[in-house]
Amino acid sequence: MKLAFKLAYRNLIGAGLRTWLNVIVLSFSFVVIIWLKGVMTGWDHQAKTDMTNWEIGGGQYWHEAYDPYDPFTLTESHAPLPAEFLPEVAAGEMEPVLITQGSIFPEGRMMQVIVRGINPEQTIFQLPTSVLDSATDAIPAIIGSMMAKTSRLKTGDYVTLRWRDANGTFDATDILICGIFNASVPAIDAGQVYIALDKLQEMMLLPGEATIVTFRSSNVPRQETAGWVLKTREELTRQVDEMIKTKSAGQSILYGILLLLAMLAIFDTQVLSIFRRQKEIGTYIALGYTRQQVVGLFTVEGSMHAVLAAFVAAAYGLPFLAWQAKAGWTMPVDTSEFGMAIAQTLYPVYSLGLVISTVAIVTVTTTIVSYLPSRKIARMNPTDALRGKLQ
């Protein structure tokens, strides 16, 4: 076996350009697959971290009637905080948010919005809520950059907000945009307007009530409470995993094509070399190899492309991948229009398992592809092979 590796190595290096072309194509597959998967993992991490920091904290309690996909539930989905929440709320470890529907009228257009009342002193979310406390002539509000774009509102703009209070009575007032934040979590940006919690409670005639309550730490065990549904961080981020899975499935096609190209090149090389090297095959047999051993030699030779490719990939791939992990990959298009949790710059995250499994998959595939045409040798007649008789 050691001899087969030695011979295979000499034969490959001896074959020169053809070997290197195959090796470069293969090494490309290594780097691209690892990089793409790294980007996906990085995206998954980033999306979950962003969700944690901007939207869900360590998990949430939802009012039992609350359904984020159905704004009409909002009229029903609010209740006073359960007594057992109060100490944590006071300590800032839990933050109640009251949510309602409303309309704003930027530049005279009407726009449906979700109004969120949030404690200006909260520290669970990265939202710049402290400005909601400012003393101004209108109600201070903040919006996200996506919302700013669609509504064409800027910091310092006044806009009319209309809402219905708990009794169903319409009312309207002006709000002042005091801040625009940048988050890559569409759910808390698009169509959302934030004002101070006590202000909204007052406007809604719902003092002390909330729709969702977010807690900071996911490590504290939580119990269900009557009227409220516990949503753990895992449940809330599951959709991210699903989204990544869907995206990854699309990418698998890309890996498939890349691998297919590389494998076609290797297969072709194998078929050609078995055809062209009949005399050499005959010589190996005359020198004392069995045909099976020659099959082994040619298989090793083919699969060694993958080994060489791994080294070549390491030579240019490691610096590239490391640089990417540090500098990140900035998407050439504006990601805020994707409608999903994706940052403009993604930082790929690679795991040892990812590298090992990629190398293993590529090597095994290459070996199989090298073996298939080599089986032909086992059926060759050594005397015909020696004569180089075409078959």
Place this chain on the structure above:
Amino acid sequence: MENKSIISISRLIKRFPMGKDEFTALRDISLTFTEGEFAGLIGPSGSGKTTLLNIIGSLDVPTEGEALVLGRSIGKLTTREAARLRKENIGFIFQSYNLLAVHTVYENVEFPLLLLNIPSAGRHKMVMDALEWVGLTDKVRSKPPQLSGGQCQRVAIARAMVKKPSLVLADEPTANLDADNSHHILQTMETLNRELKTTFIFATHDDKVISYLHRKIFLLDGRVDKDEIIRSNKR
């Protein structure tokens, strides 16, 4: 002292399938070779020289009859046993040299020793000795494409001889060489035959080769036509 027989062929018949029919390439061959012979199978094209040599070399099997080579019956060997017989006891020399083009002269000659798992210390000396026999110690690092035909054939001889096999089979070894080179390699083989007691069997119709032979076996249409012993190689 009588030399012992290393090859004994009796009533050997070889047929090849040819479409629906069969073609008989060797008809009823019976021959015995003793250790240290320098013999040649001589005959016109198609007379069966290569076929017989291939059977002796365990690359092919008899259709009928028996070929005993170094005590082993060629027709009854498994492919593994046949490979082992070739690996340990038989050296081949081909008309077109059949060197491994991407390997150096040294590596080509080393190859049979690698197959035999000879430790590297002994291997180096054996390779250098073999290259010395054929006068190519200065070409160790060259690759076959950089050598002349005569030099290539000398590498092939070194490769066949390096493991000091009992038997060397040479199929038209001079067919691609000019007269000077032919004489050179024939002298080399004659010397090795004398000094190492290696049995040489040629397949040839080249007069230069024939003039060196100690035994001439004339084949015609797959039969032994004449078997002449020119010089006894007993000393």
